[in-house]
Amino acid sequence: MNIPSLLIAFSLFFVAATSVNANPGRDAVVTSRYYHSLISAPSPRLAELELFTTLLPKGADLHHHYDGSLYAENYLDWVEQQNGCIYRENNAVLKAEKFRIEMKPQDLPEAARRICLDAVTARSDSVFHQQLLQRWSVKDYGNHVHRQLPPDQHFFNTFQYFIPLLDFSSPAGLQILKQRALAENVQYLESVFAMAPVVENPLLAAKINALDPAASDAQTDEELSAYAAFIANDPQAQAAIRRYVQMANQAAAGIDDDRFKLRFHAFVFRGDQPARVFAGMAAAFAAAQASSRIVGVNIVGAENSPMAMRDYVLHMKMFRFLKRQYPKVKLSLHAGELALGMVPPEGLRHHVRDALLIAGADRIGHGADIAHETAAPDTLRLMRERGIPVEINLSSNAFILGLQGDAHPLPLYRQQRVPFVITSDDTGVSRNSLSREYLLFASRYRPSYAQLKNAVYATIRHSFLTDEEKQAEMAKLARRFAAFERQIADMVQAGGKMGRIAR
Numbered sequence: 001m002n003i004p005s006l007l008i009a010f011s012l013f014f015v016a017a018t019s020v021n022a023n024p025g026r027d028a029v030v031t032s033r034y035y036h037s038l039i040s041a042p043s044p045r046l047a048e049l050e051l052f053t054t055l056l057p058k059g060a061d062l063h064h065h066y067d068g069s070l071y072a073e074n075y076l077d078w079v080e081q082q083n084g085c086i087y088r089e090n091n092a093v094l095k096a097e098k099f100r101i102e103m104k105p106q107d108l109p110e111a112a113r114r115i116c117l118d119a120v121t122a123r124s125d126s127v128f129h130q131q132l133l134q135r136w137s138v139k140d141y142g143n144h145v146h147r148q149l150p151p152d153q154h155f156f157n158t159f160q161y162f163i164p165l166l167d168f169s170s171p172a173g174l175q176i177l178k179q180r181a182l183a184e185n186v187q188y189l190e191s192v193f194a195m196a197p198v199v200e201n202p203l204l205a206a207k208i209n210a211l212d213p214a215a216s217d218a219q220t221d222e223e224l225s226a227y228a229a230f231i232a233n234d235p236q237a238q239a240a241i242r243r244y245v246q247m248a249n250q251a252a253a254g255i256d257d258d259r260f261k262l263r264f265h266a267f268v269f270r271g272d273q274p275a276r277v278f279a280g281m282a283a284a285f286a287a288a289q290a291s292s293r294i295v296g297v298n299i300v301g302a303e304n305s306p307m308a309m310r311d312y313v314l315h316m317k318m319f320r321f322l323k324r325q326y327p328k329v330k331l332s333l334h335a336g337e338l339a340l341g342m343v344p345p346e347g348l349r350h351h352v353r354d355a356l357l358i359a360g361a362d363r364i365g366h367g368a369d370i371a372h373e374t375a376a377p378d379t380l381r382l383m384r385e386r387g388i389p390v391e392i393n394l395s396s397n398a399f400i401l402g403l404q405g406d407a408h409p410l411p412l413y414r415q416q417r418v419p420f421v422i423t424s425d426d427t428g429v430s431r432n433s434l435s436r437e438y439l440l441f442a443s444r445y446r447p448s449y450a451q452l453k454n455a456v457y458a459t460i461r462h463s464f465l466t467d468e469e470k471q472a473e474m475a476k477l478a479r480r481f482a483a484f485e486r487q488i489a490d491m492v493q494a495g496g497k498m499g500r501i502a503r
């Protein structure tokens with residue numbers, strides 16, 4: 001560079017550096033320094049960090065369950081709108097279970113109707129209302145002594161209460177989730193949305209259900225093959241898949257716009273009988289193949305349940321079988337959502353690796369047991385080399401697994417340069433937000449601002465959007481970051497030098 005061009009470059013830099021408005025370079029530096037001051041104090045400045053992570057562009061939330069992301073209050077509103085009721089006590093004779101929703105009180109016998117509260121009454125009875133929120137979420141679980149189930153059971157039990165409302169609530173619920181996403185600067189949701197339809201064939205099902213866990217791959221594939229052929233040719237099964245796709249399209253109709261995008265995962269429940277899991281999985285793959293709205297297949301439910309533990313490898317073989325038939329369908333699999341003590345140590349040895357190597361997962365959900373897995377160093381290497389990310393859910397791992405702080409494997413994944421994304425899991429049940437997950441990430445693990453930004457960009461990079469869509473979302477994210485850094489820089493400037501007043 002010669003002297004004149006050096007002078008021009010210098011004066012351009014000077015103009016840029018001194019301009020109060022539109023100075024992205026300055027904004028980024030101020031934002032980075034301010035953020036650093038928040039996390040580097042002996043105890044992180046949480047309130048300021050809370051605002052910072054709330055305003056922070058967060059790209060996508062890639063591990064997000066539709067039903068668990070809505071708050072109990074949303075469900076209660078819908079009980080009211082639909083004139084449903086909620087049982088206020090257990091009664092075996094009347095088949096009443098406290099806190100369960102009944103959508104057609106008019107069809108109940110008089111005695112049952114008397115113990116089923118409408119939503120207005122449920123809300124106005126403060127004791128019952130508190131108990132209801134506690135049962136339908138993790139509210140108050142740890143802050144006072146009361147009779148309660150173990151945390152993992154309590155967490156997974158909540159979902160059963162919402163089932164009666166799911167058909168009714170989808171479009172309204174998705175709108176709530178969209179507004180919530182926009183409010184916390186999230187531009188894309190990949191939501192684990194609805195269970196794939198299960199069409200049964202008792203004869204073929206019996207063969208899959210009778211499969212020995214040690215059966216050869218050839219024998220397993222043979223039984224799966226017969227069931228897959230049935231699903232592919234049965235008019236009822238095909239109609240169920242079409243209805244499922246239509247339902248997903250209708251629920252999300254008109255929701256995408258310039259600021260927000262929504263895609264779904266079809267899912268199966270790992271606590272079901274093997275043949276039911278496979279029937280649902282085959283339908284889920286077919287639906288994902290048929291619809292651009294459904295971008296992936298997932299498997300959910302308590303991984304430590306006896307059935308899920310027994311059939312884990314079989315489930316992975318089912319994924320492998322279907323992935324061969326539908327190579328373009330993407331898989332994000334909950335794998336290794338386990339901690340020592342939930343199951344015997346042998347149960348912690350191979351789930352992440354099997355999801356990766358047998359099922360061919362494109363993303364790993366949780367991966368919390370990795371430090372216990374036999375071939376962990378090699379599995380971590382494979383994830384790094386293949387660019388397979390782990391979806392990190394700090395709040396739900398803390399509650400369900402008791403894993404938090406330094407005990408959580410996130411630092412291990414980061415040390416091994418495995419890609420990761422910060423995700424929310426079930427904000428309604430956990431009564432938190434994606435912003436709070438970023439607050440935990442920043443305050444506990446103290447990533448630099450550049451690392452924090454990288455983690456956000458990773459959410460778009462590892463989404464199941466098409467390459468073209470990803471490019472568009474990346475550009476939007478860059479614009480959001482420019483606006484965010486401007487906002488933070490202005491705020492810091494208004495508050496005085498690095499906001500150090502009164503500290």
Ligand SMILES: [Zn+2]
Binds near residue numbers: 365
């Ligand atoms: Zn999950």
